[in-house]
Amino acid sequence: MSRTVKDFRRIGPETWHDVRTNTTGLGILYTLEVELARLLGGWIARMPELSEKIAFAKVVYEDAEHAALLEARLLELRVAEPDVALLRRRTALILTRLERADDPWEMLAAVFRVVKPALLADLRRHLEGCPPYVDEPTVRILRRIIAEEEQHLELGLALLAARGVGWDGPPPGALWDLGAADGGLVQDVFVGAAPVDVPRPVWPAVVEMLAYDDPMPPYPEDFETAMQRCVHELVFSETEAIDIFGRYVYEFPDLPWQFSLEAARICWDEARHVELLLNVLDRWGGHVGQFPAKAPGYEEFAREAGTLERIIMINVIAEGEVSTDTQTQHRDAFRELGDEFSALLKDYEMADEVFHGQFGVKWSRWLAAQTGQDYEAAYAHAMASLQEFKAQHDEEGVASPIPLVRLGAEEMGSGRVVNVGAKRLLGFTDEEIKRLAATASGTVED
Numbered sequence: 001m002s003r004t005v006k007d008f009r010r011i012g013p014e015t016w017h018d019v020r021t022n023t024t025g026l027g028i029l030y031t032l033e034v035e036l037a038r039l040l041g042g043w044i045a046r047m048p049e050l051s052e053k054i055a056f057a058k059v060v061y062e063d064a065e066h067a068a069l070l071e072a073r074l075l076e077l078r079v080a081e082p083d084v085a086l087l088r089r090r091t092a093l094i095l096t097r098l099e100r101a102d103d104p105w106e107m108l109a110a111v112f113r114v115v116k117p118a119l120l121a122d123l124r125r126h127l128e129g130c131p132p133y134v135d136e137p138t139v140r141i142l143r144r145i146i147a148e149e150e151q152h153l154e155l156g157l158a159l160l161a162a163r164g165v166g167w168d169g170p171p172p173g174a175l176w177d178l179g180a181a182d183g184g185l186v187q188d189v190f191v192g193a194a195p196v197d198v199p200r201p202v203w204p205a206v207v208e209m210l211a212y213d214d215p216m217p218p219y220p221e222d223f224e225t226a227m228q229r230c231v232h233e234l235v236f237s238e239t240e241a242i243d244i245f246g247r248y249v250y251e252f253p254d255l256p257w258q259f260s261l262e263a264a265r266i267c268w269d270e271a272r273h274v275e276l277l278l279n280v281l282d283r284w285g286g287h288v289g290q291f292p293a294k295a296p297g298y299e300e301f302a303r304e305a306g307t308l309e310r311i312i313m314i315n316v317i318a319e320g321e322v323s324t325d326t327q328t329q330h331r332d333a334f335r336e337l338g339d340e341f342s343a344l345l346k347d348y349e350m351a352d353e354v355f356h357g358q359f360g361v362k363w364s365r366w367l368a369a370q371t372g373q374d375y376e377a378a379y380a381h382a383m384a385s386l387q388e389f390k391a392q393h394d395e396e397g398v399a400s401p402i403p404l405v406r407l408g409a410e411e412m413g414s415g416r417v418v419n420v421g422a423k424r425l426l427g428f429t430d431e432e433i434k435r436l437a438a439t440a441s442g443t444v445e446d
């Protein structure tokens with residue numbers, strides 16, 4: 001059957017979806033939302049511009065949420081959980097092709113000019129078949145998804161227009177078929193099944209990107225430029241976080257979708273942190289590309305192989321243990337400098353950071369219990385490789401009179417103040433808090 005926006009085979013009101021047709025169609029839409037979240041998540045680290053990374057992070061989060069809403073409805077309509085898991089292990093081949101596209105702009109054009117419009121049409125087709133009264137829950141879900149997909153189209157088309165990406169060549173190949181029982185999808189092939197290796201993220205061409213162990217130029221002497229350099233580094237430490245959490249959505253297909261959904265939310269949080277820091281950078285008179293930048297966290301994530309170790313390293317240690325301390329210190333440092341707006345933004349960032357740490361504690365414990373791995377051993381391994389890695393790239397401590405600049409270099413050092421209140425929110429035990437406090441210069445209740 002040729003692709004049409006309306007389903008002309010429906011000839012009367014008696015052709016409403018029965019439960020089985022409904023779950024078949026919803027299952028196809030579910031697969032597509034899952035695969036799109038993975039596809040764009042995996043591409044974030046390969047997108048060379050900040051606007052695209054930020055836009056993708058939001059689309060990945062919303063697509064992951066669409067999948068979660070559809071998953072909940074599938075379960076309500078009596079699809080068994082293992083069968084739902086199988087729907088995450090199939091694809092429309094165009095998506096695995098786009099996963100490996102050579103050119104990010106070609107991928108962007110295909111997603112927003114072909115794939116998403118076709119998905120939107122199928123969401124509407126499915127909506128038309130939902131029977132009254134009994135299937136209102138599906139209607140409500142689809143209406144919300146359609147509204148957000150329309151916004152994705154606008155966003156994607158605006159990006160394409162802004163970059164002047166032209167339309168040349170034929171549409172990029174066959175899609176899927178909402179009318180077929182198997183959706184025209186291929187089983188056991190999916191985006192992220194064999195993730196594309198990206199050892200270092202791609203960043204804007206105006207930024208000189210250094211490897212984690214390359215030396216950075218010496219810190220500027222004057223106050224203004226030192227502040228700009230410090231905020232520039234904060235911008236890129238959040239940028240590498242978007243790149244990392246996009247990979248979380250892309251690379252961990254064996255974990256429940258709830259994990260991917262929460263990872264996608266973190267990815268979007270990090271995108272908003274980049275936005276807030278670009279604002280801070282601008283207000284302090286700096287600009288992107290003013291200094292070289294590094295992605296040590298991303299490089300460390302990419303070189304660590306174990307899933308459990310990766311989650312402990314990034315979320316339990318870097319986000320939970322360390323970042324919840326530095327955020328408070330950064331906030332207070334901005335306040336000391338009289339920059340109340342930056343302090344306000346940082347206080348919100350802190351709220352996100354607590355969730356990122358809780359995510360780490362929750363899923364690493366869950367994963368260790370599921371796989372029978374020894375949590376303590378995995379923690380020790382993650383900590384040791386983080387320390388070893390840090391020893392290779394750590395900059396000399398900066399003895400600056402500017403508190404914020406000093407803090408930038410000292411996040412795990414003895415100058416650190418442990419935020420005990422945040423650690424309790426993360427679910428750290430008194431013993432763990434004591435262990436952290438022993439290595440720091442003091443503690444604070446926040």
Ligand SMILES: [Fe+2]
Nearest residue numbers: 238241270273
């Ligand atoms: Fe962040």
Ligand SMILES: [Fe+2]
Nearest residue numbers: 241319353356
């Ligand atoms: Fe974070």
